[in-house]
Every structure is written in C-alpha cells, then in structure tokens.
Amino acid sequence: MRFSSLVNISALVPRTAELFVKGGYSWVSFGKDCLAGLMVGVVAMPLAMAFSISAGGTPAQGLYTSIIAGFCVSAFGGSRFQIAGPTGAFVVIIFGVIERRGMEGLVAASMLAGLMLIAMGLCGFGKFIKYIPYPVTTGFTAGIGVLIFSQQVKDFFGMTIEKSSPEFFEEWLQYIKALPTVDFATFAVGLGVAAIIVLSRVFAPHVPGAVVGILTLTIVCAVFKLPVETIQTRFGGIPSSMALPRLPLITWEVARDVFPDAFTLALLAAIESLLSAVVADGMTGDRHNSNTELVAQGIGNIASVLFNGIPATGAIARTATNIKSGAASPVSGIVHSAVLVLFVLFLAPAASAIPLACLSATLMIVSWDMSNIPRVIRIIKTAPKSDASVLIATFILTIAVDLTFAVEVGVILAIFLFLRRMIEVGGIKSANNDLIMNLAYGDIDNRNVDVGSIRALHQNDIEVYEITGPFFFGVADMLQNILRHVSESPKAIILRMKDVPAIDSTGVTALESFLAQCRRRKITLILAEIKDQPKSALEKTGFIADVGEENIIPSLDEAVVQAGKRGGTQ
Numbered sequence: 324m325r326f327s328s329l330v331n332i333s334a335l336v337p338r339t340a341e342l343f344v345k346g347g348y349s350w351v352s353f354g355k356d357c358l359a360g361l362m363v364g365v366v367a368m369p370l371a372m373a374f375s376i377s378a379g380g381t382p383a384q385g386l387y388t389s390i391i392a393g394f395c396v397s398a399f400g401g402s403r404f405q406i407a408g409p410t411g412a413f414v415v416i417i418f419g420v421i422e423r424r425g426m427e428g429l430v431a432a433s434m435l436a437g438l439m440l441i442a443m444g445l446c447g448f449g450k451f452i453k454y455i456p457y458p459v460t461t462g463f464t465a466g467i468g469v470l471i472f473s474q475q476v477k478d479f480f481g482m483t484i485e486k487s488s489p490e491f492f493e494e495w496l497q498y499i500k501a502l503p504t505v506d507f508a509t510f511a512v513g514l515g516v517a518a519i520i521v522l523s524r525v526f527a528p529h530v531p532g533a534v535v536g537i538l539t540l541t542i543v544c545a546v547f548k549l550p551v552e553t554i555q556t557r558f559g560g561i562p563s564s565m566a567l568p569r570l571p572l573i574t575w576e577v578a579r580d581v582f583p584d585a586f587t588l589a590l591l592a593a594i595e596s597l598l599s600a601v602v603a604d605g606m607t608g609d610r611h612n613s614n615t616e617l618v619a620q621g622i623g624n625i626a627s628v629l630f631n632g633i634p635a636t637g638a639i640a641r642t643a644t645n646i647k648s649g650a651a652s653p654v655s656g657i658v659h660s661a662v663l664v665l666f667v668l669f670l671a672p673a674a675s676a677i678p679l680a681c682l683s684a685t686l687m688i689v690s691w692d693m694s695n696i697p698r699v700i701r702i703i704k705t706a707p708k709s710d711a712s713v714l715i716a717t718f719i720l721t722i723a724v725d726l727t728f729a730v731e732v733g734v735i736l737a738i739f740l741f742l743r744r745m746i747e748v749g750g751i752k753s754a755n756n757d758l759i760m761n762l763a764y765g766d767i768d769n770r771n772v773d774v775g776s777i778r779a780l781h782q783n784d785i786e787v788y789e790i791t792g793p794f795f796f797g798v799a800d801m802l803q804n805i806l807r808h809v810s811e812s813p814k815a816i817i818l819r820m821k822d823v824p825a826i827d828s829t830g831v832t833a834l835e836s837f838l839a840q841c842r843r844r845k846i847t848l849i850l851a852e853i854k855d856q857p858k859s860a861l862e863k864t865g866f867i868a869d870v871g872e873e874n875i876i877p878s879l880d881e882a883v884v885q886a887g888k889r890g891g892t893q
Contacts, residue, residue: 388627510680821851
C-alpha cells in the first residue's frame, strides 16, 4: 500500500509555500506583514503571560509558548492569518493537569496531544472536527469563561489565600472567607485596567485597550510605589533569554495516565484553531486548509513544550488583530514571534514590574467575551429543547465537574444529536394512499398498471412502504415493526428506496430479518427504485441473490404490476 493512500499528502503543504511557488510576494507585502506582526506581538505579550499564570505556569512559559508555537503554526499552517499562542480554552485543563500530575504530566499530555493533532490532519479529520454541534462548543466555551473569571478574583482583589482550590464551589467559599483580606490598592489597580479596556472599546476601538491599561497602571504603581504584588515579587521576574530545548522522558505509565487529558487538549486545540481559521476566512474571503492547520497545531504544541512552553492553539482575538492590522501572509505570524523574542531579550526586566492585578483584570474581560452570556441566553430561549439541554449540560459539567469530562460528554451528546437528526429526517411510511391517488390522477404510467393492481391496493393485498434517508440502525428498528402493524398478511410488500442514499450493515441485517419474516407469512418482498450504494452493498452480502433479481424493480409502477402477478408465490 502506498504512503499517499494512508495519509492526506495535501496536509503537509503549508500556506507559506505559496510565497515561493505562486510568487507575487513583494517588499510591500513584507512591510504590511512587519507592521501587523508588530501590532499582534504587542497585543499578545500581556495575554501570553496572563493565560500562563492563570493556568498555573509562569509568565516566561506563556511568552515561550507564543514564540515557539506561534512560529510553527504560521510557518507550517493551513491559514494565511492564524496567530497561535496560549488561549482561554486551555487554561482550565492545563491548571487541572498541573494540579494532578505536575509539570512533567503536562509535558507528556502536550506531546501526546501534538501527535494526535498531526494524526488527525494526516488522516483528513479536519473537515469532521468542524461539524461538532454549536451547542456543545458554546456550552463548554461559556463554562471555561466562567472558570477563568473565577480564577482571577484572588489577584484582582489582592486576597490572601495560601492555596486556591481547583474546585469551582470550594474556590468561592475560600473567597468568601478571605473577604477581610481584600487589598484596596490592588483592587483599584485592577479596576483601573478594566475601565480603560471597556472605555477604549467604546471611544477608541482601534486602540489595544489591554496594552494601554496595563502600561498606564504599571507606571502609576511604579511612580507612587503602590504596595501591590507584581510579576517580580511572585515569580522572581522574567528571564532575559530563551529557554533551551529539552527532550522529556515519558514512560508508558505516565502516557497512560495523561491520555484522557491529552485527548481533551487535542480536541480543544482542533476545535479552537479551526474555528479561528473559519473566522479569518470570513473576514478576508480566504479559504484555509483544515488538515494542514491541524498538522501545524500538532507541531507547534510539541515544539512548545520542548522549549518549556505550555499547550497552544489558534487565538481568535489575536488572529483578528492580525487581519485588521493589514497582514498579507503567514509572515506576519513569524514577525509576531520575532517581536516577542526581542521583548524577552531586552524588555523582560521592565515587564517584571507589571502588577498581577493588571493581568487579572485583562483576563476577566477576556473571560466575559468568551462566555458571551447574551448569546447563551438567546440559544436557550430560541433553540430546540434538545440543543438547549445539550448546551446547559455541557456548561454545568464544565463548571461543576471537570472540563475533560465535559468535553467527552459533549462529544457523546453531539453524536446522539446527530443520530437523532438523522432519524428525524429519515423513516418509513406507508405509501398506499399516495400511490392510489397517483394512479387515479395519472402521475404514474397507467399503461403499465392494470385495473387488478389498483384493486389489489384498494383491498390491501399489496402494501407499499417508502424509506427515506440513510438506512442505518435507527430506521432498521422501524422496519422490524412493519409486520407487527399489518393486521392481515398482504400478498406482497414493496419497499420503495428512491430516497435512500446509503445503507449500513445494520440496515442489511434488518432487511435479511424482514425477508425471513415475509417468507414465514408467505409474503412477496419487492425492492423498488434502489440506488447504487445500497444495491452494491446488498449484492456483496448476497441479499439480492436471496430475494431474487426479479424482485429488484427499477420503477414503482413496474413493482406494482410485478406484485400483482407474483403475490403469494414466495
């Protein structure tokens, strides 16, 4: 078997290849990419540190992640404008992994997740990931937003809590007990940053409010020497150098233990990155390659943890900033990584003075955006009850139980939603009355249908059932009930299959069982207007030979005539 038949070769061709294959990349384009990369780098810097701190890592790890994963996804990805780095989707799951298994467990989970993402892309799963139902993604995204907001309360108010609980409800009990320890200077700093971000959105939407707010309040704290906790006081500052790569030793026991977490990381990375790429396509009219993007996300996550980073994925806000800043190609994402490298090398000591309340306020605004409460309320009010129930269940499980469990349940609910929709669009119905009306009004070729056939239908000697939709186990179960509802045995049963695009093994088994029941009751079974895929599947299993080629009829009117002639002969 050739390699090309096992993997999707197109997933190995990044969008950066267009710069060299198709040509047309000019100095003007490079200038646009440099400007866009500079803007995105400025926006990404505080977010990278904030997300990493919230996830249980260090500010430096967030910067390393944006640099390494950002470079890999831009260089090898399937989107022209995607910017990757730490995001809110990963904060909760990373925090949980570090709490349970330490940083070594996170490295192992990230490596496995990266391999899963590469495998997804090479196997062409990108197009399927995008079809996870909207209520599922909305439910756990809103839940993640609530959890991130909850995690920021301690630093936003400057509370004294020795060790925050990873459990949502226990965490809020800690906050209530720690109310007397609120530091009003810290609270004022956080409130100031939040106010600047909100006001900038109203009066200066093109200004990066988070950057302006953090810079302003950091200067205020330094000038007035406010006694607030900073990156320097908690983490000892930010190193002024890049981390060297290290190859971790992952044992089979560790890999087995972190596998559920790795699956959740891979699924979240796939969903978020492809969602971000879709948003970018909508803003630019471009079209990304989803499988290439998954491969790049896998490479980026593996490389990130090798350089002491944390998991990363496509970041919608940073990608949108990249586009609005005039990016022309993936080079802007590479420039964004270079800007962050320069920041680490030359501005790390200055960044160490940033108060943690500034970063907490920024993440509180981000978490509100993620939750999108108005959208959640609208879906609950207007969507079908099944969709609303799935959204609420995923949301509650994310908050109250565990994100890994919530994602797994969400995927299972998505499968059941899909099956329910398939059953709703498919089914089996009696078509006798419709057929009689068609005969009466000439909609069926009356030259081939004699009076006896019409009389047979009127006397219920021939039953016609029409199957619609894919013939899988949901419809197969309906087929088993047909003979139970037929009070007297007809001479023949016609199964009209013109609207059956495909049949699976359960459907074939159901037909075989149905044929056996018909023979026991001396009823002729005829299949009419069967399509190519179902016919091919039934031929391979020997069903057509068993039922008889003469009972596979190309049109319904011929099947009615055949039923009138052969009724009761089987």
